[in-house]
Amino acid sequence: MIVEIKGYSAHVRDMDRNRYCEELNRETFLQGLGFRVVSFAYDDVASRPELCITLLRILLSRYGTVQASSPLDRADKEIILLACQLARPIRPKDVEVNLDLNSRTAVRYLKSLCSKGWFQPIASAKGIKTMQYRLEQRNLDDFGW
Known part of the structure; x- marks a missing residue:
């Protein structure tokens, strides 16, 4: 490149x-x-260096390596890429719309990525339900994303 x-x-x-x-x-x-x-x-x-860094990470994500301990499938990678593009906490609705998935599947993928350490759930204001998921920056840094 x-x-x-x-x-x-x-x-x-x-x-x-x-x-x-x-x-x-x-x-x-x-x-x-x-x-x-x-x-x-x-x-x-x-x-606006943060914009350039985000765009480079999106481009480089196509070439990133995957840890053997927590393999990512194509949908996982697409969700991580989407979170990078949005540059904000991601919602299940974002995953539904952008990856053309149903709501249960979107939530299942996001929970799986949480268990793999890629996302951190963010509870609603009342603390009852998870409404958003924050991408863990340290994972992107570990992979050069």
């Missing part, structure tokens, strides 16, 4: 049609060689 940080002036404002074509051809050539080219705006890196 190639990660580029592009400044506005050097890559957009000062670019004529010929340089624009060359830039696109260069990226296509690199992708043809098997590299994935990921570009970030310098302004985002400087002023």
Whole structure:
């Protein structure tokens, strides 16, 4: 993977049609060689680094390794990826809608991920029912996500 940080002036404002074509051809050539080219705006890196980190984690999650002690199936990975994309505690309804699952299956997956240490349940204000699940950051750090 190639990660580029592009400044506005050097890559957009000062670019004529010929340089624009060359830039696109260069990226296509690199992708043809098997590299994935990921570009970030310098302004985002400087002023919103948390956004860039989250986006990189989402991209890198496709290449993450899995611990032998707590294997993750495809749905588990998709739920973790969804939680990264949402960047907030996830609700069973989020899992239902985004993975096209019924409510019981969504809750079952979330509880399973809690038992594997990936999520922490968050109780409702009355403390009676679990309404949301918080992704455990330490797991993402352990896997480089």
